[in-house]
Amino acid sequence: SREILILDGGFSTQLSHNVEEKVDGNPLWTAHFLYSDPEAIVKTHLDFLRAGADVLITNTYQASIGGFMEHLGLSESESYNLIKTAVQLAKQAISAYNEEEKNSKRGVRKILIAGSIGPYGASLHDGSEYSGNYVEFVSEEEIKEWHRPRIETVVDAGVDLLAFETIPSQKEAEVLLNLLKEYPQQRAWISFTCKDEFHTSHGETFEDVVSKCSKINPSQIVAFGINCTKPKFISSLICDINSNRLEKIPLIVYPNKGETYDVEKGWIGAENCKPLESYIPEWLDLGVVYIGGCCRTQASDIEKIKAAVEKWTLQDDV
Template sequence: MSRNPVAEALTQHDTLILDGALATELEARGCNLADALWSAKVLMENPELIYQVHYDYFAAGANVAITASYQATPQGFAARGLDEAQALTLIAESVNLAKRARDDYRAASGSEAPLLVAGSVGPYGAYLANGAEYRGDYALPEAEMKDFHRPRVEALLDAGVDLLACETLPSFAEAQALVSLLAEYPESSAWFSFTLRDAHHISDGTPLSKVAALVNAAPQVVAIGINCVALESVTPALQTLQALCAKPLLVYPNSGEQYDATSKTWHSAPSGCTLHDKFPEWQQSGAKLIGGCCRTTPQDIAAIAACCQPQ
């Protein structure tokens, strides 16, 4: 039977704080991530920077670090001339960096808070590196989808993640394949986090009601939510999920800034709204795990962590 680290941690805290953007922080520290591998590139070139970002998020008050494996797949690394064994070693290293940051932070701070490492499993669309994780417009037979995900999932589990973060999922078929794949590792658990078309549908158009039914019936999926979405999309989608699903809800949206795909630049949102502003609203809408995705920082995470106190 799978362990449920989320339920265990929620016995100690009403709300678990997730970390924020990894890539944004790496870029701020001088990394050029204009690359199909995105932050996984830094696993090859400067892993200590990843360790430092994880440490800074724990120091800001995060309970959960998400590993730098979102775009780390044997297929992606093969394009860089790495064989599968080398790729799997790098995926394991993404876990080791997060675990070391957690252990060092705990030793330095004396913190007794629950501190988890979630192994990032990005969608097939992230490997395509063409924006497909926001559309879900790819069709791969379930067996091939499982074959794509299996090596990374196994490497993350073998390296000792507390759970998997199956995130930025745009496709119902991919979620079904991941539920089936998890059954091959019966002691594993995962959260599933989706991108949205609107407050009632994930990116490929599947109703959230159908997604919730899948997750409700999957004992190894211990939380469901949304990530990499605009701030204004969050509350209505959470309210939809709250009515459909008894499992803990999670949300880690982008910052309030807006992305211009033409110029590939970010601009301040007219509302000036922040994670901190929306945090109480999301709690009231049932969110139990809250953090940030693109363009969020340790300062953002510190601001929402300050809203939370242990029970």
């Protein structure tokens, strides 16, 4: 049977249990807490490890050299160091967790750190990472140069792999896949945001995007998939990706909890959402190997996801 790795959940959702102040609303979003409350970052990672996560995603989604210089008044080198700190805090959480677990029956398990590389649009603070429309007026070169320093920094800090995540368009994905070639030892996954059952946020057919992108840099990519998207869209987005392939593409899925974000009211519609864990068997049947949660999911959700994966694995082994 194949190995299925459990990812963590929505960092900001879990972080909100560990800090007094509001997480949303800061232009640096959760990255601001790397500076103001590193202890809370470690606690949040630990919450996910205790819930059963095999992969921690660093708190660097909204981190950028320019953003830290502008909003925290840091120098360029201090900004680089703060991004490195994000990786160190994840390592600290793993050490603390291993210390807790070393005498348990379960024993110490291998935990990976994935360096979060969010889209260029996240730095624009206008929600455009969910439409990807900036690829029409920002050059590929500019997107590449914007991504490079953060990639370099988390690679230097010693992540196990890179998480190119919440990517809205094929163009930005291609930029990242080509940029990755400059770090030949490094592995990555790439996951897109999708606006419905068939299309990326920018409007390309998801299946076509995966098919094209999978040819660019196959040796360095561990999985293709979807995050920060409604769970009800996932199955139809991924169901045909491997249907005619001898060489299967490994899939990664970490959707939102399912509510809709309303600028005035915040997250609405929770009462109409099926529990996230109820989708798990279907996704695993479709070949998903990395599975977790994104916005609005917390450690308790990851626990339920892990339980659903374990249940499915037992049935699969029979």
